[in-house]
Amino acid sequence: MKRTAAGLGMVTLLVMWVTIPVGAQELEQGTWTGTLTPPPGIEVPVTFEVGGTDGALSIVMSAPLVEPPMVFNDVKLDGDELTFWWAPDIRLDCRLLRKEDGSFEGPCSDGSGPAGEGILKMLPPSGN
Incomplete structure (x- = not known):
């Protein structure tokens, strides 16, 4: 009986771990900083608000003199690729x-x- 309960507990923990979205686990939420370098090659400082709802990642980028903030669509984190x-x-x-x-x-x-083509750099809150 104890063995069955322990086995069920392990299975429950495994299912919970597997169903947690990978992206939510690996991308630090909060305010990130960085730069946007459009094709002319001039770096523009930007900030990113990284969050998540129901396991889906969300990122909104803001830049000086640019309104409204820019919402990123279909945000996916697969290992080390965003x-x-x-x-x-x-x-x-x-x-x-x-x-x-x-x-x-x-x-x-x-x-x-x-x-x-431009270059985007994102620095996490812990790296600022």
Whole structure:
């Protein structure tokens, strides 16, 4: 009887662990800082509000003199790869990779080639 109860307890814990969304486990929530470097190559300081609802990641980026804040869509964290898209005036697809210091960096592209590609850097709250 004790063995069955212990086994059920282990199964319950395993099911709970497996059903916790991976993204919510691995992306620190809070205010991140960073830079957006559009194709001309001038870095613009930005902040990111990282959160989550019902296991879905959410990120909203704010930049000086840019209103309203930009909401990222289809935010997914798969291991060390963070992907999403946003549309300031055209759709930009982003693929950022986690670095050793916990930050993320990578290109955002409109698909037109190097002229339509910028770099986004995100530094976690603990790294600020």
